[in-house]
Amino acid sequence: MAVSKELLEILVCPVCKTPVRLTPDxxxxxxxxxxxxxxxxDDIPVMLPDEASVxxx
Amino acid sequence: MSxxxxxxxxxxxxxxxxxxxxxxxxxxxQLERIRERFTRTAQSFAQFALGARGEEAERLARMAxxxxxxxxxxxxxxxxxxxxxxxxxxxxxxxxxVGLDFTPAMLSQAREAVARAGLGNxxxxxxxANVLPFGNSALDLAVCAYSFHHFxxxxxxxxxxxxxxxxxxxxxxxxxxxxxxxxxxLNNRIERTRDPSHASTLTSDEFTALLxxxxxxxxxxxxxxxxxxxxxxxxxxxxLPGSSGYAETRRLMxxxxxxxxxxxxxxxxxxxxxxxxxxxGAGLSPSEEAASSAKREIEFVQTTLFVVAEKR
Numbered sequence: 285m286a287v288s289k290e291l292l293e294i295l296v297c298p299v300c301k302t303p304v305r306l307t308p309d310x311x312x313x314x315x316x317x318x319x320x321x322x323x324x325x326d327d328i329p330v331m332l333p334d335e336a337s338v339x340x341x
Numbered sequence: 342m343s344x345x346x347x348x349x350x351x352x353x354x355x356x357x358x359x360x361x362x363x364x365x366x367x368x369x370x371q372l373e374r375i376r377e378r379f380t381r382t383a384q385s386f387a388q389f390a391l392g393a394r395g396e397e398a399e400r401l402a403r404m405a406x407x408x409x410x411x412x413x414x415x416x417x418x419x420x421x422x423x424x425x426x427x428x429x430x431x432x433x434x435x436x437x438x439v440g441l442d443f444t445p446a447m448l449s450q451a452r453e454a455v456a457r458a459g460l461g462n463x464x465x466x467x468x469x470a471n472v473l474p475f476g477n478s479a480l481d482l483a484v485c486a487y488s489f490h491h492f493x494x495x496x497x498x499x500x501x502x503x504x505x506x507x508x509x510x511x512x513x514x515x516x517x518x519x520x521x522x523x524x525x526x527l528n529n530r531i532e533r534t535r536d537p538s539h540a541s542t543l544t545s546d547e548f549t550a551l552l553x554x555x556x557x558x559x560x561x562x563x564x565x566x567x568x569x570x571x572x573x574x575x576x577x578x579x580x581l582p583g584s585s586g587y588a589e590t591r592r593l594m595x596x597x598x599x600x601x602x603x604x605x606x607x608x609x610x611x612x613x614x615x616x617x618x619x620x621x622g623a624g625l626s627p628s629e630e631a632a633s634s635a636k637r638e639i640e641f642v643q644t645t646l647f648v649v650a651e652k653r
Contacts, residue, residue: 288464291439294479295474296479298474299472330466331467
Protein backbone atom coordinates (compact mmCIF):
# COMPACT_ATOMS: atom_id res chain seq x y z
CA MET A 285 0.00 0.00 0.00
CA ALA A 286 1.46 3.28 -1.06
CA VAL A 287 0.74 6.74 0.24
CA SER A 288 -2.56 7.92 -1.20
CA LYS A 289 -2.35 10.24 -4.19
CA GLU A 290 -5.08 12.45 -2.76
CA LEU A 291 -3.09 12.90 0.43
CA LEU A 292 0.06 13.79 -1.53
CA GLU A 293 -1.89 16.51 -3.31
CA ILE A 294 -2.63 18.37 -0.08
CA LEU A 295 0.40 17.66 2.15
CA VAL A 296 2.79 20.57 2.64
CA CYS A 297 5.97 21.06 4.62
CA PRO A 298 4.80 21.91 8.15
CA VAL A 299 7.66 24.40 8.50
CA CYS A 300 7.48 26.49 5.33
CA LYS A 301 4.12 25.28 3.89
CA THR A 302 5.58 24.39 0.50
CA PRO A 303 3.88 21.38 -1.17
CA VAL A 304 6.02 18.28 -0.70
CA ARG A 305 6.94 15.81 -3.45
CA LEU A 306 7.64 12.10 -3.29
CA THR A 307 11.39 11.39 -3.45
CA PRO A 308 12.62 9.24 -6.39
CA ASP A 309 12.99 6.22 -4.08
CA UNK A 310 9.45 6.80 -2.69
CA UNK A 311 10.79 6.64 0.85
CA UNK A 312 10.19 10.24 1.73
CA UNK A 313 8.49 13.52 0.95
CA UNK A 314 10.72 16.40 0.04
CA UNK A 315 10.22 20.11 0.47
CA UNK A 316 11.87 21.97 -2.41
CA UNK A 317 12.10 25.21 -0.42
CA UNK A 318 13.75 24.20 2.88
CA UNK A 319 15.07 20.85 1.55
CA UNK A 320 13.67 18.87 4.44
CA UNK A 321 12.83 15.27 3.66
CA UNK A 322 10.02 13.77 5.71
CA UNK A 323 10.27 9.98 6.03
CA UNK A 324 7.46 7.62 5.08
CA UNK A 325 7.31 4.86 7.67
CA ASP A 326 5.02 1.86 7.25
CA ASP A 327 3.33 3.76 4.38
CA ILE A 328 2.50 6.68 6.69
CA PRO A 329 4.12 10.09 6.05
CA VAL A 330 5.84 11.42 9.17
CA MET A 331 5.27 15.17 8.85
CA LEU A 332 7.29 16.11 11.91
CA PRO A 333 10.16 18.60 11.53
CA ASP A 334 12.02 16.81 14.35
CA GLU A 335 12.03 13.59 12.31
CA ALA A 336 12.97 15.17 8.99
CA SER A 337 16.42 15.09 7.46
CA VAL A 338 17.83 18.00 5.50
CA UNK A 339 19.32 17.28 2.12
CA UNK A 340 22.78 18.70 1.54
CA UNK A 341 23.25 21.25 -1.26
CA MET B 342 18.62 42.14 17.45
CA SER B 343 14.92 42.16 18.21
CA UNK B 344 13.56 39.92 20.92
CA UNK B 345 11.83 37.84 18.33
CA UNK B 346 14.83 37.06 16.20
CA UNK B 347 16.89 36.48 19.33
CA UNK B 348 14.42 33.86 20.46
CA UNK B 349 14.42 32.18 17.10
CA UNK B 350 18.12 32.48 16.61
CA UNK B 351 19.67 31.13 19.74
CA UNK B 352 17.21 29.43 22.03
CA UNK B 353 17.96 25.77 22.56
CA UNK B 354 14.98 23.47 22.56
CA UNK B 355 13.06 25.95 20.44
CA UNK B 356 13.30 25.68 16.73
CA UNK B 357 12.10 25.89 13.17
CA UNK B 358 8.71 27.51 13.44
CA UNK B 359 8.27 30.17 10.80
CA UNK B 360 4.76 30.88 11.96
CA UNK B 361 5.91 32.89 14.94
CA UNK B 362 4.85 30.23 17.45
CA UNK B 363 7.78 28.02 18.23
CA UNK B 364 7.65 24.43 19.39
CA UNK B 365 9.21 24.36 22.84
CA UNK B 366 10.78 21.74 25.07
CA UNK B 367 7.54 21.66 27.04
CA UNK B 368 5.59 20.91 23.86
CA UNK B 369 7.97 18.08 23.01
CA UNK B 370 7.76 16.62 26.52
CA GLN B 371 3.98 16.64 26.33
CA LEU B 372 4.05 14.92 22.93
CA GLU B 373 6.28 12.22 24.40
CA ARG B 374 3.90 11.70 27.34
CA ILE B 375 1.07 11.32 24.85
CA ARG B 376 3.03 8.88 22.73
CA GLU B 377 4.03 6.82 25.77
CA ARG B 378 0.46 6.64 27.06
CA PHE B 379 -1.22 5.77 23.77
CA THR B 380 1.49 3.26 22.82
CA ARG B 381 1.32 1.46 26.15
CA THR B 382 -2.49 1.39 26.19
CA ALA B 383 -3.08 1.08 22.42
CA GLN B 384 -5.07 -2.16 22.62
CA SER B 385 -7.27 -1.34 25.59
CA PHE B 386 -7.88 2.22 24.48
CA ALA B 387 -8.77 1.23 20.90
CA GLN B 388 -11.13 -1.45 22.13
CA PHE B 389 -12.87 1.03 24.43
CA ALA B 390 -13.07 3.97 22.05
CA LEU B 391 -14.14 2.05 18.93
CA GLY B 392 -16.90 0.38 20.91
CA ALA B 393 -18.16 2.93 23.40
CA ARG B 394 -17.80 6.04 21.27
CA GLY B 395 -19.12 4.80 17.92
CA GLU B 396 -22.56 6.29 18.50
CA GLU B 397 -21.05 9.62 19.59
CA ALA B 398 -19.06 9.73 16.35
CA GLU B 399 -22.27 9.28 14.36
CA ARG B 400 -23.91 11.99 16.44
CA LEU B 401 -21.10 14.49 15.82
CA ALA B 402 -21.09 13.69 12.10
CA ARG B 403 -24.85 14.29 11.95
CA MET B 404 -24.31 17.65 13.65
CA ALA B 405 -21.39 18.76 11.48
CA UNK B 406 -21.84 17.52 7.93
CA UNK B 407 -25.37 18.58 6.89
CA UNK B 408 -25.20 22.18 5.76
CA UNK B 409 -21.48 21.98 5.04
CA UNK B 410 -20.79 23.51 1.65
CA UNK B 411 -20.32 20.67 -0.89
CA UNK B 412 -20.21 17.91 1.73
CA UNK B 413 -19.83 15.18 -0.88
CA UNK B 414 -16.67 16.86 -2.18
CA UNK B 415 -15.33 17.90 1.22
CA UNK B 416 -11.87 17.08 2.57
CA UNK B 417 -11.88 16.54 6.31
CA UNK B 418 -9.12 16.27 8.88
CA UNK B 419 -9.51 14.06 11.94
CA UNK B 420 -6.97 15.62 14.27
CA UNK B 421 -5.54 13.31 16.91
CA UNK B 422 -7.62 10.56 15.32
CA UNK B 423 -6.60 7.86 17.82
CA UNK B 424 -7.97 4.45 16.79
CA UNK B 425 -10.17 5.99 14.08
CA UNK B 426 -13.54 6.02 15.85
CA UNK B 427 -14.53 9.40 14.43
CA UNK B 428 -12.55 8.95 11.20
CA UNK B 429 -14.89 6.10 10.25
CA UNK B 430 -18.08 8.07 10.86
CA UNK B 431 -16.94 11.06 8.83
CA UNK B 432 -15.45 9.03 5.99
CA UNK B 433 -18.91 7.70 5.26
CA UNK B 434 -20.08 11.28 4.61
CA UNK B 435 -17.31 13.25 2.86
CA UNK B 436 -14.92 12.76 -0.05
CA UNK B 437 -11.71 12.26 1.93
CA UNK B 438 -10.69 12.11 5.58
CA VAL B 439 -7.08 12.55 6.63
CA GLY B 440 -6.45 11.03 10.04
CA LEU B 441 -3.56 12.66 11.86
CA ASP B 442 -2.03 11.46 15.10
CA PHE B 443 1.30 11.75 16.87
CA THR B 444 1.34 8.13 18.09
CA PRO B 445 2.26 5.46 15.50
CA ALA B 446 0.45 2.75 17.50
CA MET B 447 -2.79 4.73 17.22
CA LEU B 448 -2.36 5.19 13.47
CA SER B 449 -1.93 1.41 13.12
CA GLN B 450 -5.14 0.85 15.06
CA ALA B 451 -6.98 3.44 12.98
CA ARG B 452 -5.80 1.96 9.72
CA GLU B 453 -7.11 -1.44 10.78
CA ALA B 454 -10.44 -0.01 11.92
CA VAL B 455 -10.93 1.82 8.64
CA ALA B 456 -10.01 -1.30 6.64
CA ARG B 457 -12.49 -3.38 8.67
CA ALA B 458 -15.18 -0.81 7.86
CA GLY B 459 -14.32 -1.14 4.17
CA LEU B 460 -13.65 2.60 3.76
CA GLY B 461 -11.28 3.50 0.94
CA ASN B 462 -11.36 7.29 1.25
CA UNK B 463 -9.11 7.68 4.30
CA UNK B 464 -5.41 8.53 4.50
CA UNK B 465 -3.15 8.87 7.52
CA UNK B 466 -0.11 10.89 8.54
CA UNK B 467 1.87 11.57 11.70
CA UNK B 468 1.91 15.20 12.70
CA UNK B 469 1.91 17.71 15.54
CA ALA B 470 -1.48 19.37 16.14
CA ASN B 471 0.15 22.80 16.40
CA VAL B 472 2.11 22.57 13.15
CA LEU B 473 -0.19 20.98 10.61
CA PRO B 474 1.13 19.82 7.21
CA PHE B 475 -1.57 21.65 5.25
CA GLY B 476 -1.65 24.96 3.48
CA ASN B 477 -3.93 27.85 4.38
CA SER B 478 -7.59 27.18 3.56
CA ALA B 479 -6.78 23.66 2.32
CA LEU B 480 -9.57 21.82 4.15
CA ASP B 481 -13.35 21.95 4.58
CA LEU B 482 -13.84 20.29 7.94
CA ALA B 483 -11.69 19.57 10.98
CA VAL B 484 -12.82 16.97 13.50
CA CYS B 485 -11.14 16.62 16.87
CA ALA B 486 -12.53 14.19 19.41
CA TYR B 487 -11.48 13.65 23.02
CA SER B 488 -8.13 15.28 22.43
CA PHE B 489 -8.23 18.91 23.47
CA HIS B 490 -7.66 17.85 27.08
CA HIS B 491 -4.23 16.61 25.98
CA PHE B 492 -3.24 19.93 24.40
CA UNK B 493 -1.03 22.34 26.36
CA UNK B 494 -2.20 25.37 24.40
CA UNK B 495 -5.70 24.76 23.02
CA UNK B 496 -6.00 28.36 21.79
CA UNK B 497 -2.99 27.81 19.58
CA UNK B 498 -4.33 24.52 18.22
CA UNK B 499 -7.65 26.20 17.35
CA UNK B 500 -5.82 29.00 15.54
CA UNK B 501 -3.94 26.37 13.55
CA UNK B 502 -7.22 24.60 12.66
CA UNK B 503 -8.68 27.96 11.65
CA UNK B 504 -5.69 28.53 9.37
CA UNK B 505 -6.07 25.27 7.43
CA UNK B 506 -9.85 25.63 6.95
CA UNK B 507 -11.26 27.46 3.96
CA UNK B 508 -14.12 29.98 4.01
CA UNK B 509 -17.22 28.32 5.44
CA UNK B 510 -15.04 25.56 6.87
CA UNK B 511 -16.09 23.96 10.13
CA UNK B 512 -14.60 22.45 13.24
CA UNK B 513 -16.44 19.61 14.94
CA UNK B 514 -15.21 19.05 18.48
CA UNK B 515 -16.04 16.59 21.20
CA UNK B 516 -14.35 16.53 24.54
CA UNK B 517 -14.88 15.95 28.22
CA UNK B 518 -15.65 19.13 30.13
CA UNK B 519 -15.64 20.19 33.76
CA UNK B 520 -19.31 20.74 34.66
CA UNK B 521 -20.37 24.21 35.75
CA UNK B 522 -19.79 24.83 39.43
CA UNK B 523 -17.29 21.99 39.87
CA UNK B 524 -13.75 22.48 41.19
CA UNK B 525 -11.77 22.50 37.95
CA UNK B 526 -8.45 22.05 39.76
CA LEU B 527 -9.57 18.92 41.60
CA ASN B 528 -11.26 17.52 38.50
CA ASN B 529 -8.03 17.92 36.54
CA ARG B 530 -5.91 16.60 39.38
CA ILE B 531 -7.93 13.37 39.32
CA GLU B 532 -7.56 13.11 35.54
CA ARG B 533 -3.82 13.80 35.63
CA THR B 534 -3.20 11.33 38.42
CA ARG B 535 -4.78 8.66 36.24
CA ASP B 536 -3.16 9.87 33.01
CA PRO B 537 0.11 11.84 32.98
CA SER B 538 -0.62 12.88 29.39
CA HIS B 539 -3.76 14.71 30.50
CA ALA B 540 -3.17 18.46 30.16
CA SER B 541 -6.43 20.16 31.12
CA THR B 542 -10.15 19.54 30.89
CA LEU B 543 -11.88 22.81 29.99
CA THR B 544 -15.33 24.08 30.91
CA SER B 545 -17.99 24.67 28.30
CA ASP B 546 -17.53 28.44 28.71
CA GLU B 547 -13.79 28.13 28.19
CA PHE B 548 -14.34 26.18 24.95
CA THR B 549 -16.78 28.82 23.74
CA ALA B 550 -14.33 31.63 24.46
CA LEU B 551 -11.44 29.81 22.75
CA LEU B 552 -13.55 29.16 19.65
CA UNK B 553 -14.61 32.81 19.50
CA UNK B 554 -11.01 33.94 19.74
CA UNK B 555 -9.64 31.60 17.01
CA UNK B 556 -12.04 32.92 15.44
CA UNK B 557 -14.97 30.55 14.94
CA UNK B 558 -18.69 31.16 15.16
CA UNK B 559 -20.57 28.44 17.03
CA UNK B 560 -23.33 26.73 15.02
CA UNK B 561 -24.48 23.96 17.33
CA UNK B 562 -23.56 22.74 20.77
CA UNK B 563 -24.82 19.94 23.02
CA UNK B 564 -23.68 18.22 26.17
CA UNK B 565 -24.18 14.66 27.28
CA UNK B 566 -23.26 12.53 30.26
CA UNK B 567 -21.68 9.10 30.23
CA UNK B 568 -21.88 6.88 33.29
CA UNK B 569 -18.67 4.92 33.78
CA UNK B 570 -17.28 2.28 36.09
CA UNK B 571 -14.20 3.51 37.90
CA UNK B 572 -12.38 0.17 37.59
CA UNK B 573 -13.01 0.01 33.84
CA UNK B 574 -11.76 3.56 33.47
CA UNK B 575 -8.59 2.61 35.31
CA UNK B 576 -8.14 -0.61 33.37
CA UNK B 577 -8.13 1.28 30.05
CA UNK B 578 -5.10 3.08 31.48
CA UNK B 579 -3.51 -0.20 32.59
CA UNK B 580 -4.04 0.66 36.26
CA LEU B 581 -5.21 -2.28 38.33
CA PRO B 582 -6.32 -2.29 41.98
CA GLY B 583 -3.18 -2.47 44.09
CA SER B 584 -1.11 -0.18 41.87
CA SER B 585 -0.18 3.21 43.26
CA GLY B 586 -1.78 5.05 40.35
CA TYR B 587 -5.06 3.27 41.00
CA ALA B 588 -4.93 3.92 44.74
CA GLU B 589 -4.15 7.63 44.41
CA THR B 590 -6.74 8.28 41.70
CA ARG B 591 -9.34 6.43 43.74
CA ARG B 592 -8.43 8.32 46.91
CA LEU B 593 -8.91 11.65 45.14
CA MET B 594 -12.17 10.52 43.56
CA UNK B 595 -13.46 9.47 46.99
CA UNK B 596 -12.30 12.80 48.42
CA UNK B 597 -14.58 14.52 45.91
CA UNK B 598 -17.66 12.53 46.94
CA UNK B 599 -19.04 14.77 49.70
CA UNK B 600 -20.63 17.64 47.81
CA UNK B 601 -19.48 16.20 44.44
CA UNK B 602 -16.72 18.81 44.38
CA UNK B 603 -14.99 17.63 41.19
CA UNK B 604 -18.21 17.26 39.19
CA UNK B 605 -17.85 13.53 38.48
CA UNK B 606 -21.01 12.61 40.46
CA UNK B 607 -19.18 9.61 41.94
CA UNK B 608 -21.02 7.07 44.06
CA UNK B 609 -20.39 3.65 45.53
CA UNK B 610 -22.20 0.78 43.93
CA UNK B 611 -22.57 -2.39 45.98
CA UNK B 612 -24.09 -5.62 44.74
CA UNK B 613 -26.08 -3.88 42.06
CA UNK B 614 -27.68 -1.48 44.54
CA UNK B 615 -26.24 1.98 44.81
CA UNK B 616 -25.24 3.44 48.13
CA UNK B 617 -25.82 7.12 48.60
CA UNK B 618 -22.55 9.00 48.92
CA UNK B 619 -23.51 10.66 52.15
CA UNK B 620 -24.50 7.37 53.77
CA UNK B 621 -21.14 5.72 53.08
CA GLY B 622 -19.33 4.54 56.15
CA ALA B 623 -22.03 5.58 58.60
CA GLY B 624 -21.17 4.15 61.98
CA LEU B 625 -17.76 2.83 60.91
CA SER B 626 -14.38 3.93 62.17
CA PRO B 627 -12.19 5.64 59.53
CA SER B 628 -10.10 2.50 59.04
CA GLU B 629 -13.16 0.29 58.76
CA GLU B 630 -14.62 2.76 56.33
CA ALA B 631 -11.49 2.74 54.21
CA ALA B 632 -11.34 -1.06 54.18
CA SER B 633 -14.96 -1.33 53.19
CA SER B 634 -14.88 1.42 50.55
CA ALA B 635 -11.81 -0.14 48.90
CA LYS B 636 -13.90 -3.18 47.97
CA ARG B 637 -16.81 -1.22 46.59
CA GLU B 638 -17.17 -0.37 42.95
CA ILE B 639 -17.44 3.32 42.13
CA GLU B 640 -19.56 4.72 39.35
CA PHE B 641 -19.09 8.23 38.08
CA VAL B 642 -20.14 10.48 35.23
CA GLN B 643 -18.10 12.20 32.55
CA THR B 644 -19.72 15.22 30.97
CA THR B 645 -19.05 15.68 27.27
CA LEU B 646 -19.40 18.72 25.03
CA PHE B 647 -20.22 18.42 21.32
CA VAL B 648 -19.70 21.63 19.38
CA VAL B 649 -19.69 22.56 15.71
CA ALA B 650 -18.41 25.98 14.70
CA GLU B 651 -17.75 27.80 11.44
CA LYS B 652 -14.62 29.70 10.49
CA ARG B 653 -15.09 33.45 10.62
